[in-house]
Amino acid sequence: MTKLTKTIIENAEVKEKPYFIFDTQVPGFCVRISPTGKRHYYLQYMANKSVKRLALGQHGIITVEKARDKAITMLAKVKDGGDPQAEKTKKALEANMKELAARYLEYIPSHCKKRTIKGYEHYLNQHILPSLGNMKISEVTRADIAYIHHTMNHIQYKANRCLAVLSVMFNLAEMWGLRVAGTNPCKHIKKYTEQKRERFLSKEEAKRLGQVLQQMKTDDSENIAAVYCIELLLYTGCRLGEIQTLKWGYIDYNSSCIRLPDSKTGARIVHIGANVTSLLKEIQAHPLRPKCQAPEICSSF
Incomplete structure (x- = not known):
């Protein structure tokens, strides 16, 4: 010693x-x-x-x-x-769900993307905290979680996302000593069955959409960025967030591809054809683009 x-x-x-x-x-x-x-x-x-x-x-x-x-x-x-140890434990068990939510939102930036965090904030502020915010973490029961999940049965996708967020929060609460280990109240609550949403445009619909987009390029200069965003979505198969944040530096004309450094599934390559290449060059040459060009393609206007 x-x-x-x-x-x-x-x-x-x-x-x-x-x-x-x-x-x-x-x-x-x-x-x-x-x-x-x-x-x-x-x-x-x-x-x-x-x-x-x-x-x-x-x-x-x-x-x-x-x-x-x-x-x-x-x-x-x-x-x-x-x-002191007993007092610390007692104080921790007296914390409420608003405090847990605040700590959770401080914790997740190093584990989630910004768009994902915004979604979690929405679920917390609109659906979870209005019901549970003032309750002590230690006193939330399975019945409380089941009630919230049931009241959202008309928006089943959001109900399942809220359940997932709560489950992670209570796991963290146990890890942080804010709730007794092995008491996650989300356990055994069955998620709603989600139907995959799959819809393809018919040839006639695709034709009409193309005509409308071309007309908007001529008549609606205020929404030209949205028009190009829709066209890139149609021609590349990328996600909306990927197109909204797509930068000129991601385009590899020599290899005919888009190199996404941080998509939802990680870095990936999207191969593009002559139609996308032609569209990108059209965007670059558009007279409404300022000389000081923004790095994002769809916010270059």
């Missing part, structure tokens, strides 16, 4: 199993060295005849001095008969 310092902690050997180094200055104050090399501060103490261990923070995020000060503060509570 030794007084914990930054040097001692950072030079501590990483072993196959986690172990603790205790401080000689503050009783119970210690650092845990994990097999991955991470180091976390803890306070170990006795309360209600059992050993408790309170997490104080990760080394590198807080300093050893700050962690030691926190340990001293928590020890004072223990000497007065308190149980």
Whole structure:
């Protein structure tokens, strides 16, 4: 045992199993060295005849001095008969769904695309939080989730997306200690069966659409960007979001393809024919395009 310092902690050997180094200055104050090399501060103490261990923070995020000060503060509570770990758990279990939603939205940017996050925000604000927002995370039941899902049976696709969002949120709540492990209330709630929406234009419909688009190019300069967006959708088979964010730098004329760096399914190549190449050159040469061209093809007007 030794007084914990930054040097001692950072030079501590990483072993196959986690172990603790205790401080000689503050009783119970210690650092845990994990097999991955991470180091976390803890306070170990006795309360209600059992050993408790309170997490104080990760080394590198807080300093050893700050962690030691926190340990001293928590020890004072223990000497007065308190149980900091139990208090922390109780406080966590009192958090409500609005707080969980806020933490969830802070968590997902590193895991989802911006358009996906906007969808999740919509489900939360329009369907989930109006019903569950003020409820404690620990008190939401399967019946509460089933009721929301049932009231959305007229919009079954959204109902299923809300159920999926809630399921992830409660899994995270358990991971974060905001709800007892293994109690996700979304479990066993059956999703609605979704019918794939598949619709093809008839030859006559395609012909009429082509005529309307050509007419709009002549008569409706305000919506010319939308006209080209629709044409690119028809000719490439790309998703709407892919066309809306399509940049000139993605076009490879030499290989007759579009190189999408970050589509919904990851980077992919879309092969294009002479009709798409001709359309792209038409867009480039359009008189309404400003000299200072935007990188996105459909917002170049």
